[in-house]
Amino acid sequence: MIGENKGIIYKIANAYSRSAADQEDLVQEIILQLWSSFSKYNPDYKITTWIYRIALNVSISHYRKDTVRKKYTAPLNEDLVKFSDTGSDDKDEDIRLLRQFIQELDEMNRALMILYLDGNSHQEIANVLNISVSNVGTKINRIKERLRNKFKQIEND
Amino acid sequence: MIDINNIQNTWSNHEEKLEKSIQLNLEILRKINIKSARSRMTSLILINVSTLVFYQMVMWYFIYFTATHWSEIQFLISGSLLVTWAAVISYGAIKQLKLIHETDYAGPVTIVQKQLQKVKIAIVHFLRMALMILPFHMAFLIVISKIWLNVDLIKVADPVWMIAQTLVLIIPTIWIYRNLSPKNVNKKWVNWLLQGNGSQINEAQKFMDEIERFELGMA
Numbered sequence: 454m455i456g457e458n459k460g461i462i463y464k465i466a467n468a469y470s471r472s473a474a475d476q477e478d479l480v481q482e483i484i485l486q487l488w489s490s491f492s493k494y495n496p497d498y499k500i501t502t503w504i505y506r507i508a509l510n511v512s513i514s515h516y517r518k519d520t521v522r523k524k525y526t527a528p529l530n531e532d533l534v535k536f537s538d539t540g541s542d543d544k545d546e547d548i549r550l551l552r553q554f555i556q557e558l559d560e561m562n563r564a565l566m567i568l569y570l571d572g573n574s575h576q577e578i579a580n581v582l583n584i585s586v587s588n589v590g591t592k593i594n595r596i597k598e599r600l601r602n603k604f605k606q607i608e609n610d
Numbered sequence: 611m612i613d614i615n616n617i618q619n620t621w622s623n624h625e626e627k628l629e630k631s632i633q634l635n636l637e638i639l640r641k642i643n644i645k646s647a648r649s650r651m652t653s654l655i656l657i658n659v660s661t662l663v664f665y666q667m668v669m670w671y672f673i674y675f676t677a678t679h680w681s682e683i684q685f686l687i688s689g690s691l692l693v694t695w696a697a698v699i700s701y702g703a704i705k706q707l708k709l710i711h712e713t714d715y716a717g718p719v720t721i722v723q724k725q726l727q728k729v730k731i732a733i734v735h736f737l738r739m740a741l742m743i744l745p746f747h748m749a750f751l752i753v754i755s756k757i758w759l760n761v762d763l764i765k766v767a768d769p770v771w772m773i774a775q776t777l778v779l780i781i782p783t784i785w786i787y788r789n790l791s792p793k794n795v796n797k798k799w800v801n802w803l804l805q806g807n808g809s810q811i812n813e814a815q816k817f818m819d820e821i822e823r824f825e826l827g828m829a
Contacts, residue, residue: 463628510715561824570621583718588827
């Protein structure tokens, strides 16, 4: 289950990390939380909804340095996650700009934007965040408008 | 330049790149003893458990005192007041522990995050409850002088002085109770009472407000 959905975990951890080391810690924490919460998984929900919720909750708490979260996890002696440099290519600049923009959003809007960029429906986003579907639509349009203005500004500069 | 209508493609390129750069050793997961990882207590849980244990001891001691002095009205009233005070604080600690225990990370993001902030903010409510003893500090003096000095304060102290001590503190206590709230944690005196934890509570309160604005579609 974790192997099949690792992309979700990586993207969320990447969006809420301040450094590569921080990102390694966060991926590890999310995986441990998923592992330890699996016994409570409710099959009425889609597995991705469950993964998004846990990954986002752990990441936001990690980002805000919440101490409550740590009751669930303890440090590991071995490395569950390892990072390596894969070099850069032409797509990197676009990715860098998009990532930068996402990291400039506050924690809740960042979560919403990640869910949108991952191609989730408005209903699915509403389920993960517990807000109304119309609220999801309004927020996405608002954020996209900000993004459009930001890119225009970069182009003009 | 990124095409705004194509940002989802840019995002999936990002995913591809991340997948290449991260190696996950899932074998390690199988070796982890999740039970031992789960039982780790944070300082927050420890604070609540110690508060609960301490105030339960205090409460039972005052229950014992009240039960053994019930025939004397001054000790019955003073002991009962202190029992109530310790019980209220114990209840607060139990509520807090329940909230921590019930935090389910698989819950909707806005709900879980608000719950986590509530746990942080609860210290202010604790303090408010603890300070409610101020106007009743005479009850504490009556009981302590009986236990330590075997002196009945009611018989030896000036009753006017005792009543004045209670009345003088009623207004400051009401004022403190009203002003000691998460919204005022950036005030110096509140921060002092919270032993310097004011900024952390302030952050929690701000985030709580931010989540509420987000839910209402204002942020």
